[in-house]
Amino acid sequence: MIFQLATSVNCVAQSTLLALSKSDHTLAIVDPATLKVIGKAPVGQDPHEVIASADGKTAYVSNYGGGRFHELNVIDLVNQKALPTIDTRPLFGPHGLVFVAGKVWFSAEGSKAVGSYDPTIAKLDWSMGTGQNRTHMIYVTNDAKKIYTTNVDAGTVSFLEFAALPPPLSPTGQSIPNMPARMDWIQTVIPVSKGCEGFDVSPDGRELWTVSAQDGIIFIIDTSARKVTATIDAKAFGANRLKFTTDGKRVLISSLRDGHLLIYDVASRKEIKRVEIGHGAAGILMEPGGKRAFVACTPDNYVAVVDLNTLEVTGHIDVGGGPDGLAWAEK
Secondary structure (H helix, E strand, C coil): CHHHHHHHHHHHHHEEEEEEECCCCEEEEEECCCCEEEEEEECCCCEEEEEECCCCCEEEEEECHHHCCCEEEEEECCCCEEEEEEECCCCCCEEEEEEECCEEEEEEHHHCEEEEEECCCCEEEEEEECCCCCEEEEEECCCCCEEEEEECCCCEEEEEEEEEECCCECCCCCECCCCCCEEEEEEEEEECCCCEEEEEECCCCCEEEEEECCCCEEEEEECCCCEEEEEEECCCCCEEEEEECCCCCEEEEEECCCCEEEEEECCCCEEEEEEECCCCEEEEEECCCCCEEEEEECCCCEEEEEECCCCEEEEEECCCCCEEEEEEEEC
16 A cells, blocks of 8 residues: 555656646646646736746746736746746746747747747846737747747737858858858748637647637648648637647647637548537647647636547546646656
């Protein structure tokens, strides 16, 4: 019995589900095996998204404030307590978060920009403007050389890529001998529809799917060609988030308007099912093993657990009022 208890505790420590409560201003730490909250830590006034460090020891929470706030909350997941916050100024309205290459990357909606924070030096170390209204969600490739963002009110997707620029020419238009190539960030702005907020990149990196909350259309972007190659009239009105399953075979879309979880087959680009989640579905998180999805139901004050084999809701987790952002912490 003692051995079984130790194994259970170790299992909890190895991986945890993180869930934000907007109403309670807390981060809940959940044991994914028992679906029980094992700890909570305070966060700021308007928590929206959460991400964990690669070692699973630290969580970062964006305090959004409709683009007005300027802080990232830091949570010690080992001791389940708040650490000093990060002031993101001069970048305002931090929202989307990812942890890549040892850094916290975030969108800054109020500043029409994206930026990064390096925990090793405890400083904001880079930023770039998009010039697009409501730069909201963010994705960064593993090599940290490509950044994708959705610009909700502009109706665009920004591709920011760190690449070599053409070599400079002399005043007479001739190439300059032995002039090394210069690297810089280059932006490509891809038109979609206004209201495109939730998006994800396929596991193979070839496609970016985003969906508009206004007209319900899914846009499929070829990441190499940097252009929209297909659209789907999904009628996904009120769409909030979009996520690929870990095997890349399906896409899940949450709707804040009607509380459905839309499930699409990627190969056929056809709808498989609409699962009733509650009165409003928001954040989506895939379990690393690919067996379950967790969906935050903000109006219903729970996180729904969806079996990805049966495509049925199998449980609910009480993480506090107004749940939204979800993340996985793995040690």
